[in-house]
Each structure stands twice: as structure tokens, then as C-alpha cells.
Amino acid sequence: MKFVEEFRDPELGRALAVEILSLVEPGRHYKLMEVCGGHTHSIYKYGVDDLLPANVELVHGPGCPVCVIPMGRVDDGIALAHEDGVIFTCFGDMVRVPGANGSLLEAKASGADVRIVYSPLDALRIAKQNPDRQVVFFAIGFETTAPSTALTIKRARAEAVENFSVMCSHVTIVPPLRALLESPDLRLDGFIGPGHVSTIVGARPFEFIPADYGKPITIAGFEPLDILQAIVMILRQLAEGRCEVENQYSRVVPYEGNTRALEVMAEVFELRPHFEWRGLGFISHSGLKLSEAYADLDAERRFSVPGVRVADPKACQCGEVLKGVIKPWECKVFGTACTPERPIGTCMVSSEGACAAYYNFGRFAREREVV
């Protein structure tokens, strides 16, 4: 398919690997963070890191929307799913995320009507097919997914679907990046920017990274050549002493983003004063809720939601993995007590999670081989 095969060409990949080698200074260690979980997944699926010199290290950031959902939020979802007459809908990976009181999958086993959907539109369709039931959609994701939820909320209003509501757990990408950059135990040389979030928000919101923190960022696509080329662009900036927002993914990402999506998000959502992130704690203005104009479609207003805060399990080091402080295999429970089949931490649940990516692609407990 166009825009897919040409970005997986092995010869071009090897040429980019040679270019990367030519750009690194011997004796200098480079730490680059890929913000997005989709990049983490691609890097291990295609073995991108095996093409890098030993002194170029990729650090996995907080960009997996499942991984950053705190346990208390999962428990809130489970409580809603157990409400009388409720059909609780969510994306597939979310059902296995453990809360303090089990997962949504276990709630399903104990009688709750939990259904997996591929889109918010599917959840709305279930609502129309079940007018005597209340259908709740558990909305997660960054700015890539939020417009889809917003459009569905507008559609529910336009079509007067009164038995549909949304438990909004959408998050925004800039506040956690700023929190990471403020973290004293983090040393990074540059960022691989999130491709599809940027399709919506554009490149402009990332200008603070070079301006305020002196780090280069290159927005990248998800094919192996996209990621390799983005690494070339970051290393070239570092070699030339430049520090800018660059856009490797210009075939999809306009600098100003998708203005229609931004407008619909501004209409349907407003920022929460603060939102809890797994491993990162509470971050100001980092989560979205439904605006007053759409408050009647807010599941947290329609139902009683416990809103209890639950501390992460002590054995789990998802927070340090999400901040890039440790590699997944350095976690005490990685691959033993915590596996994709029985995850303790959220990073092991989603295929975008760093731990699951390492586990599924056989990176159990070793440093990368030197090329």
C-alpha cells in the first residue's frame, strides 16, 4: 500500500544507519526519547534500535494512553460498569488494565456488561440499538483520539441519543512533557515527536521544547524509515548546534495541525484543573472533561463515580519506566510476576507500552548488541 511499503525499504534503512553512524561523536552518549507509544512499538517490531550505534540510546516516554491511566480511574470505570442497566464500552487494551479491584475483564466475568469497541461511533451505535439501556463510553487517548470522541458526542446530541454518555479520560501531551523536562533525574538530548498527535495539534505546541529547554525535537511517522530519518534529523541538529522543531512526517502533519479538530475539541471539552497520571502523579491542566455545554453527556455527572485515588503497587516501577529512568527489564517484576498475560503495571498491558513491547519482541534482560 502507498505510504507503507516505501517506508520499510531495507536498503534505505541501512543507508540511514550509516548516516547516523557518521553523525555521532565517539565518546558521547546520546539519549533520545520517543514520546509516543506507537513509536516504541515500531522500534521493537522492526528492530530499529539494532541499527543504531551503541552510544545512541532510545528512551521510552509517556505516550501510551493506556499506560498513563491510574488505578483509581480503572476502579471508577469498573464501578460504572456494575451500575444497573449499564453497557460499558471501551477500547480493547483497556479491559485488561488492573485497578485495585480487578480489571474490566474481571468485571465482565462477574456479570457486568463490558463491550470492546473500535471507535466511539461503535459505542453510539450500541446505544441506538439498546434504547432501554444506558451506554457509557470510556474515552481514553491523547489529542489523536479526543476529536473522535468529540465528534461522537456532537453526533449523540444531534441525533438525540439520550442513553449515551462518556467517561472522559482524555489527556493532553504537552503538560507531561513539560513535567518530564522539569524532572531532575532525567537527562535527554532530544525528542522524537508524536506523529499522529501532531496531525491534530500541529508542530507549534512543541516549540517550548527547544525554546525553554534547549532540546531538539523531530516529529516522526511510524514506519521504520520514518523513525531512522527522524534520528538522523535530531543528530544533525545536535552536530550543527541547532535546536528546533522539525517535521519529518510532513506527508501527514501540517505545522498548524487540523484546525477543524481543534475547534470541535474546544467546543466539546475543557481542561480539568489537574489530572492524575500513572507514575507521574497529578499534572495541572493535563486532562480533558466535557464542557458545560455538553455536561448532560458526561457519565461522571450522570452516575455516581467513586473517584477514589489508589496508589500504584509497590513492586511496579511503571513510573520510572514512563519517565525513561529505567529500562523495562530493570523493573523488579518484569517478565516474572508481571507479564502481558498477568500484568501488574499498565506498561505491560497495552501493545504500545514499553514493557509489553520489550516482552513481546524478546528483549527480556540484556543490553543492546553493539552494531
Added chain:
Amino acid sequence: MSTLSGPECGAEHCITCGDDGLPMTVVRVDPRRGLALCAGEDGARSQVETALVEPVTVGDLLLVHAGTAIAPLMSSGSDIAR
């Protein structure tokens, strides 16, 4: 552990909850409802919200995330990405 009916996310990339986009080709357009029937790389078809990328025509290649087209990849008859 119970199983759920319907689609599940496996070890492969989850197309909905990650920051993932799937190239899909427009097969039929329903402008009145703001929807299009689109086909993925594997031929599987699904209904897609098109409000963010309108106007769309049959043959357009769209980047689809969570049932919503978030960006056009190219117009039919053109090799150049918009």
C-alpha cells in the same frame, strides 16, 4: 479468565488506543451523515467519520484513527500527498 465477544487487541499494534493511524481508501461516501465506507490494507471495511477531512471522494486515501479520518493522505488521481 473470561473471553469477550467482538474484536480484541493482541500483540499487534492496537489500532484504536495507541497514537496509531491506519491508511484506508474511501469506497462510498454518505455526505448527509458525514460518514464514508472505507477499506483498509487487508480489504476490511468500516464506517468512518469524515468531518475533519471533508470533502472526500471515492478513491481518496485517508489516515483513520479510532473510526475518524484525521488527515488526507492524497486525492484520487494524484500521487502527491496533500
